């Protein structure tokens with residue numbers, strides 16, 4: 001199927017959201033992703049296919065794709081994506097993935113590295129639009145407050161949802177074992193959802209194992225193609 005670009009939203013210096021019209025009435029669960037193909041010339045050896053989380057909730061109707069652009073060694077795919085103009089189309093498969101909330105949003109810890117916030121934005125917006133109360137802590141690591149994707153929106157959500165706690169980590173202040181343990185204190189048996197650049201998620205997987213969380217209480221969403229310092 002093809003998705004038509006409606007508009008581009010500049011989130012901050014190097015991050016954009018691409019809003020596609022949902023003309024095929026596509027159904028998805030908050031937190032799922034789509035496999036995209038964007039034919040372009042000239043194309044580098046990284047190809048014309050990528051996976052992106054749908055950063056919008058189903059109730060928002062449009063399909064949002066939020067991504068980062070790097071000034072150095074950026075791919076031809078991202079250049080072609082950034083050059084897209086309203087009315088132009090991208091090829092998309094149907095939504096898939098199990099990085100979704102399948103029980104009540106209670107005793108949940110979201111851990112996001114940089115652009116790894118995309119599934120959490122979708123999930124939080126979904127809970128709000130369905131008026132479902134939440135008991136969630138979000139640990140969110142970024143380069144700086146200015147480069148924190150969706151920060152204003154998250155703060156607004158927090159202001160009207162006392163069950164949402166957010167802790168930000170900037171620059172060299174990484175999310176440690178102590179941070180994960182501390183965030184779990186207000187819950188009896190928390191479930192961890194971890195999303196971000198692959199090296200960061202791999203490292204946190206090890207840490208979460210060390211603090212004794214069993215497999216049914218943890219889920220991971222790996223974003224390949226980003227270095228670990230690309231928070």
Ligand SMILES: Cc1cc2nc3c(=O)[nH]c(=O)nc-3n(C[C@H](O)[C@H](O)[C@H](O)COP(=O)(O)OP(=O)(O)OC[C@H]3O[C@@H](n4cnc5c(N)ncnc54)[C@H](O)[C@@H]3O)c2cc1C
Pocket residue numbers: 033046050051052053054066067068069070072073074075076077078115118119222223224225226227
């Ligand atoms: C299920 C899933 C969901 C995802 N969701 C999102 C999402 O919501 N948002 C998002 O931004 N990404 C998401 N991703 C990751 C996305 O698919 C891309 O892999 C990522 O955005 C990097 O894009 P890019 O390869 O075009 O690199 P760019 O973003 O253009 O560049 C990233 C950096 O990677 C380095 N690099 C990586 N590979 C190479 C290579 N082969 N040669 C040279 N340099 C390289 C470069 O140093 C460059 O600076 C998701 C991935 C998966 C699997």
